[in-house]
Amino acid sequence: IGLDYLIIHPFTLEFSRISSTEFVRDILVNELKAKKIIIGYDHRFGRNRNANIQDLFAFGNTFNFEVEEIAAQEIDDVSVSSTKIRNALIDGDIKTANEYLGYNYMLTGDVKKGKGLGRQLNFPTANLFIKEKYKLIPKNGVYVVKSILNGKLFYGMMNIGFNPTVDGSTKSIEIHFFDFNSDLYGQNIQVDIIERIRDEHKFKSLEELKTQLLKDKETSISIISS
Known part of the structure; x- marks a missing residue:
C-alpha cells in the first residue's frame, strides 16, 4: 500500500509504564523523528491511557510536528x-x-x-x-x-x-x-x-x-x- 517502513513495537510491561510525555519525546520525536502523526479521534496513549488527541495537539506545538485527526465518521465508514x-x-x-x-x-x-x-x-x-x-x-x-x-x-x-x-x-x-x-x-x-x-x-x-x-x-x- 505504499508504506516505506512498518514498525510494530512489542507491548511489554516496561513499555506500558512509559508516560505520555516520554512516549512522544523519546520515541516519536527523538527516535522516529516524526513530522506528522495521523491518529484516530478516540486514540489514547501513555501510561494508563491518560493522554488523548488534544494532548497530542499540544505536544505537536511543543515538539514541532503536525497532528491530523481521523474523524469518527471516517472510521465508521472503513469499518x-x-x-x-x-x-x-x-x-x-x-x-x-x-x-x-x-x-x-x-x-x-x-x-x-x-x-x-x-x-x-x-x-x-x-x-x-x-x-x-x-x-x-x-x-x-x-x-x-x-x-x-x-x-x-x-x-x-x-x-x-x-x-x-x-x-x-x-x-x-x-x-x-x-x-x-x-x-x-x-x-x-x-x-x-x-x-x-x-x-x-x-x-x-x-x-x-x-x-x-x-x-x-x-x-x-x-x-x-x-
Whole structure:
C-alpha cells in the first residue's frame, strides 16, 4: 500500500509504564523523528491511557510536528466497508467485494499436484494451496480469474469446493487457465478473481461435468471479452 517502513513495537510491561510525555519525546520525536502523526479521534496513549488527541495537539506545538485527526465518521465508514467486503466474499458476491476494495480480490499460494482429474477431462488445473489459514476464501463455486504466469497475462476459470461429482472430501481450489500448457508445479502464483459464474454442483457423470465445463469456458470468455 505504499508504506516505506512498518514498525510494530512489542507491548511489554516496561513499555506500558512509559508516560505520555516520554512516549512522544523519546520515541516519536527523538527516535522516529516524526513530522506528522495521523491518529484516530478516540486514540489514547501513555501510561494508563491518560493522554488523548488534544494532548497530542499540544505536544505537536511543543515538539514541532503536525497532528491530523481521523474523524469518527471516517472510521465508521472503513469499518462498515470492511464488513461489507467480508460478507460479500462469504456470499460469493465478488463484484461487490471488488467494488469496495477498488481492485480484484486475490488468492496467492503454491501450485501442488492434484488427482489429475482435470487433465482426464481435457481441462488441466493448477491446484492452489494457501498456507495462511486466516485467508478468507470466497463461497464455493466457479469464478472467472486472471493471473500473470511466466511474465504473461492469462485468464481462466477457478473452482472452489469439494468436487462432489467424484465424491471429493477435501476442499480444493483449482484453476484452469485458457491457452496455457506449461508446468506450474511448485510455483507461487497470484490469482485475481473477476466474477462468479455459478454454484458448485454434483453431476451424474464425468461426461456431464465436461459438458458443463465447456459451457463455463464459453461464459468466462464472454465475460472476459466484455
